[in-house]
Amino acid sequence: MKKLIKKYWKIMVVIVILGIFVLLFFLVRYKGKKNLEANIAAEQQDVFEEMASFQNTIDYHGTTYQYRKDIVNILCIGVDKEEAMWERDDDGGSVGQADAVFLVSLDFEHSNIRILAIPRDTMVSIVACDENGNEMGAFTGQLALQYAYADGQEKSCSLVIGQVADILKNEVPINGYVAMNLSCIGTVNDAVGGVTVEMDDDYTLYNAKFKKGATVHLQGEEAQEFVQGRDIMVSGSAYSRIGRQKRYLKAFISQAKKTLAQNPALAVNLMSQLSDYMLTDISTDEVLYLSTELSGCNFDEENMQILQGNIQMGEQYEEYYLDDEAVQQTIIDLFYEEQKK
Template identity: 35%
Template sequence: MFSRFKYTEYPKSIRKQMIERDKKNPEKGRKKKRSAAKIVLAVLLCLFVLLILLFCFLMLRSRRNIHPNEALNLNTDSIGVDDDTAPVVYDNGRIVEYKGERYEFNENIVSVALLGVDKENLGLDYGVVGTGGQADTIALALYDTSTGNIKVAVIPRDTMAEINTYDTAGGFLDIKEGQICLSYAYGDGRESSCENTIRSINRLMLGVPVDYYLAMDLDGIPALNDAVGGVTLTCLETYGRFTEGETVTLMGEDADAYVRDRDMSKLDSDSSRRARQKQYMESFIDKALSQIKKNFTLVTKLYNQAMNYTVTDISLDKVTYLASTAISKDVGVRDYVTVPGEYVQGEKLAEYHVDRTALFEMILSLYYTKL
């Protein structure tokens, strides 16, 4: 799913500049790419830190201000056309009737687009638009402020979506279909790249709003791990420096190794690695919550650590006031889902084609409540 860096994955208009850049600076062109697993973990760690902070902020705001980018405009064209089950949409999607059921959009949900960028430092190389990297990991964190429940919807990087394209000077060219990971490349590698990716996500997700964004580079794992005093867990398997059944406190690069490394000689090595990632995330959340309850200033520390590796439109002033009720809330990730579809071999690269009807039904389950 995660392909290696290729000039051909970038817009034609910038390939020549990138090739010339790397000829002048060969070491930059040869920098080792981070693994997909590390990108995923970095995003998930930052997800937890961000959502704890965001919850504290939202608890003290009026409900009408929860959605800064509120613009629900559900687009159900082509859904159910073939079998006469087309949904009926009212008030731009706030009420939906589908297959004999009636649904209402959950106004308590706050959505955050989480982007794992395949670069060590966010931004452009040599000021060239298009060199800001790709969004190798894309996920939507859906946070229900009334319950504390978090659901994560993963969007495969190769998902085919409508993308706004721009020239190297930033001038708009056209809207084209392409892998959604490329939407990030058409921007400054920071804010405008995030905004362009959100634009593509919004179209893909049939018009449901995205309230905030957070993009993270790949160097934040050890720092966030150590900011909570390390993570203690019982090793699930024996490999490398770890022994099954042994209780360890992961510090620094050990945390990265525990969730990233795998035994390539084993057929099921990726599934066992995913189990370790899930275990680590749960342990990290427990440790962070326990530390925050003891010392609220850790929230600011975690925020500052995360901001060294991220760009987001959620500023520190939004989380200055902390409420004890936020920490006592049963905040937790309740579900992980993937946008439904299938991989096909494109003309040059793998393409993930979304099943729009299944996607619509997933959106109903994530964003709506049955009346």
């Protein structure tokens, strides 16, 4: 009888401990939800105070559009460097460029994910800063340079956010950011179990496996080669690889949803593992909340768009000039909906 009671109490202790962990998980998740809601409200208030004439709406070609409810917009910045985020390159100079810029929109009301790609060569007025983040002047250059012309830390991220906000006519609030060293792509890729993609063209320039028509389960550095690789001798290579990134993201999100459903803490663990190689203003509890919500969201290729424009050759490098009308239409398609009468 004593053995039975002892066994019973051991089981009860295990159940109580598990219960505490479950309770803590949902408390942290709830806290993250509340923090995120507060941040969203603050960001939207700031943005829409600047665009008072719109009052959270856009009048476009005779139709009024209302900003979508329950969406979170996270700016993702891929930095082209090998060192930790706080280090400069081997020459003690550059902190890296924003080689990839995506605005990821999580729409909780409709349970889907929308992604907007902003071409790295989009021409903007660059705010130049010294190593300490002190502003020194401005010049016209590619969006990718804005990250490089600052401290490689929060100031760089803040300036890129400002550029994207201006590009989107200050009609889309940005609720948070994640800047990550692109050399981490392989680690993130492998954390979800690897990603399988079919080669729609010949990409053997980046990896011998990447033959047209081949189906490849990307692992380690292969993921970075597929996502980042481009032939700089070919005109428009930075723009055209976004299509390749689009297909990778579709496969990655599908795989990530499965992995997160089994291990909701995966994103938090990755944040800790990659802490030297990423910058973010999203807290751990907010990440936990977002990752659990992500597993219930859908993503289709039509939900990823690229800001349209035209490529011109500058004195040394390609320059991308946005089509203002197309940008306005894209903003409406992704972030607004027709106002109900």
